[in-house]
Amino acid sequence: MSSGPSSGSSRERILGRVRQALADVPPSEQPGEHPVPRDYATQHGEHTHSATVGLLAENLADYRARVHRTEAPGLPALLARLLAERGARRVVVPPALPDGWLATAPVELVRDSPALTARELDSIDSVVTGCALAIAETGTVVLDAGPDQGSRRITLVPDHHLCVVRTDDQVVSSVPQALRRLAPARPLTWISGPSATSDIELERVEGVHGPRTLEVILVAGDPREL
Amino acid sequence: MTGTYLGMPSFPRAADASTRDHRLRANLRRATHTIRAKRDRAVAELDDWVQLRAAGAAVKDRTLRHLDHYLVQLEESVTRAGGTVHWAADAAEANRIVTGLVLATGEREVVKVKSMATQETGLNGALAAAGIRAYETDLAELIVQLGDDLPSHILVPAIHRNRAEIRDIFRRRMAEWGLPAPEGLTDRPADLAEAARLHLREKFLRAKVAVSGANFAVAETGTLVVVESEGNGRMCLTLPETLISVVGIEKVVPTWRDLEIFLQLLPRSSTAERMNPYTSMWTGTTDGDGPRAFHLVLLDNGRTDTLADTTGRQALRCIRCSACLNVCPVYERAGGHAYGSPYPGPIGAVLTPQLRGLASPLEESLPYASSLCGACFEACPVAIDIPEVLVHLRERVVEGGTVTLRGTRTVIKPAKRHATERTVMRAAGWAFDHPRVLRRGQRLLARTRGLHPGRLPGPGRAWSDARDLPEVPPESFRDWWARTRGGSGRKGEPS
Numbered sequence: 115m116s117s118g119p120s121s122g123s124s125r126e127r128i129l130g131r132v133r134q135a136l137a138d139v140p141p142s143e144q145p146g147e148h149p150v151p152r153d154y155a156t157q158h159g160e161h162t163h164s165a166t167v168g169l170l171a172e173n174l175a176d177y178r179a180r181v182h183r184t185e186a187p188g189l190p191a192l193l194a195r196l197l198a199e200r201g202a203r204r205v206v207v208p209p210a211l212p213d214g215w216l217a218t219a220p221v222e223l224v225r226d227s228p229a230l231t232a233r234e235l236d237s238i239d240s241v242v243t244g245c246a247l248a249i250a251e252t253g254t255v256v257l258d259a260g261p262d263q264g265s266r267r268i269t270l271v272p273d274h275h276l277c278v279v280r281t282d283d284q285v286v287s288s289v290p291q292a293l294r295r296l297a298p299a300r301p302l303t304w305i306s307g308p309s310a311t312s313d314i315e316l317e318r319v320e321g322v323h324g325p326r327t328l329e330v331i332l333v334a335g336d337p338r339e340l
Numbered sequence: 341m342t343g344t345y346l347g348m349p350s351f352p353r354a355a356d357a358s359t360r361d362h363r364l365r366a367n368l369r370r371a372t373h374t375i376r377a378k379r380d381r382a383v384a385e386l387d388d389w390v391q392l393r394a395a396g397a398a399v400k401d402r403t404l405r406h407l408d409h410y411l412v413q414l415e416e417s418v419t420r421a422g423g424t425v426h427w428a429a430d431a432a433e434a435n436r437i438v439t440g441l442v443l444a445t446g447e448r449e450v451v452k453v454k455s456m457a458t459q460e461t462g463l464n465g466a467l468a469a470a471g472i473r474a475y476e477t478d479l480a481e482l483i484v485q486l487g488d489d490l491p492s493h494i495l496v497p498a499i500h501r502n503r504a505e506i507r508d509i510f511r512r513r514m515a516e517w518g519l520p521a522p523e524g525l526t527d528r529p530a531d532l533a534e535a536a537r538l539h540l541r542e543k544f545l546r547a548k549v550a551v552s553g554a555n556f557a558v559a560e561t562g563t564l565v566v567v568e569s570e571g572n573g574r575m576c577l578t579l580p581e582t583l584i585s586v587v588g589i590e591k592v593v594p595t596w597r598d599l600e601i602f603l604q605l606l607p608r609s610s611t612a613e614r615m616n617p618y619t620s621m622w623t624g625t626t627d628g629d630g631p632r633a634f635h636l637v638l639l640d641n642g643r644t645d646t647l648a649d650t651t652g653r654q655a656l657r658c659i660r661c662s663a664c665l666n667v668c669p670v671y672e673r674a675g676g677h678a679y680g681s682p683y684p685g686p687i688g689a690v691l692t693p694q695l696r697g698l699a700s701p702l703e704e705s706l707p708y709a710s711s712l713c714g715a716c717f718e719a720c721p722v723a724i725d726i727p728e729v730l731v732h733l734r735e736r737v738v739e740g741g742t743v744t745l746r747g748t749r750t751v752i753k754p755a756k757r758h759a760t761e762r763t764v765m766r767a768a769g770w771a772f773d774h775p776r777v778l779r780r781g782q783r784l785l786a787r788t789r790g791l792h793p794g795r796l797p798g799p800g801r802a803w804s805d806a807r808d809l810p811e812v813p814p815e816s817f818r819d820w821w822a823r824t825r826g827g828s829g830r831k832g833e834p835s
Contacts, residue, residue: 125427128589128640131747132408135648145406145594150398154391154601173614228628232545232579252607252615265629266578266620270571289615290600298561298596299421301578301626304619309571312611313480313496314503314529316371322479322533323540324571324618 157287158251166250167281171332173253177307178320179328186335193242193276194219196329200274202239206230208264211242214340215278226264235271241325242276243269246302247284248330249292253307255279255330256292258300266303275325277305281332344462345490348680350705355674364500364675371499372666378612379663379719385614386604395601397723400657403592404647410559410592411638417562421624423634428586430641430746434458435466437637438551438584442472445582447548451540453566453576454478455553456660457586457639459491459682460695463551474551475517475543477572479536486513492676492684494662495610500675503527510535518543540572550576550631554587555659556602557636560595563623564636567606567616577620583631588639590656602659605721610661642695648744651732655690657722664716664726670709679706686716690729697745698737704755707733 161169171181184192197205197219206224207216216223224230224238244262245255255277257263269275279285286292296302309324320326348354358364383389403410415425428434434457442450450467452458452474464474464485476485480498484491487509491497498506507527514521519539525531552573556565564585566573577583593602607616625634647653665671665685676684680702681692689710693703707730710716716726736743740754815823 124429124433127429127747128427128638128644129408129411131640131644132411132589132647134747135644135744136405136407138650139405143405145402145409148398148402148405150402151391151394153388154395155386155388158386158388177613177617236541236545249615254615259626259629266574267630270574270578289603290597293597293600293603298558298563298621299623301623301629302619302621303574304615304621305617306613306615307617309569310617311479311533311570313478313483313498314506314532315367316374316496316499317529319530319533322537322570322572323477323544323575 155288156290161250161287163285166287167285167332169287170248170250170253170279170285173250174255174307174330175253177253178310179253179307179330181330181332183332184334186333186337186340189278189331189333189337189340190215190218192331196276196331197221197240197242200240200327202274204238205240205242206235206238206264206268206272207242208244208262208268210261211244212262212338212340215337216242226268228265230268232267232271235267238272240274240276241268241272242278244278244280245284247286247292247295248279249286249289251288254292255305256296257303257305258296259302260300266301269303269305270324273321273325274327274329275305276329276331278331278333278337280337281334282336344465345680345682348702350701351674351678351680351709352705354678354680355670355709358675358678359673361675363502365673367500367502368672368675371493371496372668372672375495375612375666379609379666382608382612382614386608392601392604393721393723396605396659396721397657399593399598399601400590400722401654403594404590404653404656407589407592407647410594411589413559414557414562414592415638417559418557418624418634418636419562421562423562423624423636426635426637428637428639428641431461431639434461434586434637434639434641435463438463438586439466439470439472441582441584441635442467442549443470445549447472447582449473449475449543449547450549450551450584451475451477451543451547451576451580452481453550453552453568453573454481454497455551455586456494456682457553457588458551460641461586461639463586475540475547477540477543477576478568479533479570479572482536482540483509486510486517490677491682493665494660494684494687495665500677503529503532506532514539540575544572544575544579547576547580549582549584550580552576552583552585554585554591555606556599557587557592558594558596558599559592561623563596563621565599566620567603567618568620569611569617571618574618574620577622578630580631582633582635584635584637586637586639588641589643590658606659606661609659609663609719609721642697644747645697645744646691646694648749649694649732652690652694652729654724655687655694655726655729657724658687658691659722660687661721663719663721667715667719669711669713669715674709679709686710686726686730687724690724690726690733693733697743698733698752698755704737707731707737 205221246258248255308328309321311322426437467474483498493499510521554564671685679688683691689706712727
């Protein structure tokens with residue numbers, strides 16, 4: 115697809131204007147040489163691991179996510195209970211969610227696949243996923259479309275998202291620590307609380323277009339073997 | 341208000357009307373003060389804010405000083421990841437490229453993520469002229485679009501509307517654009533948001549093409565970043581088959597690691613949150629997930645002219661957080677529409693005249709849309725010295741000088757309309773050079789307070805027509821300080 119013959123010449127014109135505009139920059143200066151001080155913190159405050167997990171729970175709740183904690187063996191019962199409380203009947207899951215997680219939940223499972231249309235997704239009650247990591251200081255879960263998370267849209271169109279975080283190895287303190295562990299080539303979705311707007315007289319309303327209910331389950335131990 | 345900035349009056353005339361709108365002033369005052377207080381708390385949580393701010397400014401400066409290098413690198417990275425890069429020298433070219441790309445898909449509808457770049461180019465009008473309907477999907481942008489209105493704030497574009505007005509707009513206009521407003525719609529914000537959800541969901545589910553902007557574009561990896569709250573961004577970025585992102589060339593950042601600075605500075609500065617609800621990052625296209633085609637349109641439209649001004653260049657550091665609007669006493673009273681541009685407030689007062697050139701009375705008046713109190717500089721998370729740029733631009737308006745316009749060095753003449761300012765600035769310069777005269781003048785003014793008119797007579801009238809003359813305090817600051825030492829009882833110099 116071409117945008118017409120002007121495109122190539124505009125590229126040269128813009129780059130030419132940039133170079134002309136920067137006549138004051140010494141020609142010998144290399145891009146990396148202009149100093150960037152990086153004496154900011156890589157995390158804010160020293161915390162034990164359990165305090166960091168506590169901070170994550172607190173900050174998630176502060177932005178109105180519902181937070182639950184359990185040991186790995188209790189995960190299936192907790193998921194079944196939360197879905198039942200919600201009255202969820204059809205639940206979409208990523209391709210590689212461990213089979214045991216929803217084995218006891220009396221719901222119809224729909225596997226994420228490219229064949230699933232957005233309209234079909236719109237008729238589904240809930241979605242259950244893992245995550246790539248979670249950031250304590252900001253109360254954020256990050257999804258990177260891994261096999262236990264599925265495509266970006268399954269955590270967007272249904273109105274209820276249950277996200278499982280392994281506290282042993284998926285919680286970091288800060289944004290800098292998170293970026294170091296993430297792969298930029300993967301599509302990333304950072305989620306901090308449910309969808310929200312403050313556009314009408316700055317009054318916060320949860321849920322405009324994304325899930326109106328976000329439940330985060332912090333799991334100690336390894337639930338991957340369930 | 342009709343949906344175009346063309347033919348906007350100069351700032352003083354527009355502000356004269358808006359400052360007399362008491363409801364608008366009350367709405368704005370409540371809103372800006374609320375966000376300010378929240379922001380102060382969010383910023384105070386990070387004890388390294390000063391260091392983050394310095395690092396953010398330095399990364400942007402590094403980028404701007406080597407913008408050609410980083411743009412070429414970004415182009416390579418995006419192309420390698422499966423995207424297509426287009427270059428647009430001005431608004432018309434950007435609109436032509438986007439229109440062409442949409443028409444090539446065979447579609448006649450697009451969904452849009454809130455984007456200041458496409459506001460700047462007037463894309464929706466250009467698409468309409470080509471028979472393509474563009475749906476704004478951010479709640480505030482939807483309110484603005486349905487109301488045939490213009491955005492008035494960077495972060496909360498419909499801040500000038502209250503809930504009753506929004507309900508009336510939804511009731512009156514939603515049916516023309518798709519799903520009508522529900523029967524008996526109230527003015528509760530939750531009900532209004534629900535109406536928007538229903539109205540837009542059917543558009544998201546059938547949309548094949550989306551148009552967005554971006555908050556950051558990483559040269560090293562080709563990653564685009566959009567921060568938002570509602571999920572409309574995620575809908576547009578992941579459901580359609582084709583995604584077209586129009587991005588100003590100043591949005592590039594060199595490395596993936598640099599995001600660790602801006603993803604801390606931006607949310608806390610703009611919405612006063614630790615993190616906004618949704619941040620989406622994508623690198624080209626991904627098989628089986630999200631759009632199959634991704635186009636990046638890199639927009640100049642006056643940015644290289646701004647880059648050529650070594651004082652004004654720093655305005656290109658702007659990350660569009662809107663912190664400067666919320667602390668500005670002039671914005672708080674005048675409202676966003678008076679600035680005649682998608683970029684209102686202090687940043688608009690420096691960005692608009694530079695992007696467009698000092699092209700008309702509006703652009704010439706904007707450098708004066710400030711009290712130079714410095715609150716904007718204090719608030720700016722990338723340390724743009726807005727007062728410095730304002731004074732620099734005032735000098736250009738008053739004295740003329742060399743500027744770059746569409747890539748060409750041009751000498752502009754002093755603006756005729758600012759003869760009064762020119763005289764006043766010269767007189768002020770003389771008085772500041774002669775402190776004793778200044779002191780005597782201040783005392784004289786203080787003693788004659790009761791006699792001061794609300795409007796200046798004679799040649800001063802043009803100046804005071806658009807300004808309320810300040811009330812003179814009973815005592816000058818100098819005299820008060822000499823008498824009280826700031827009330828602290830300390831004898832030393834002020835710290």
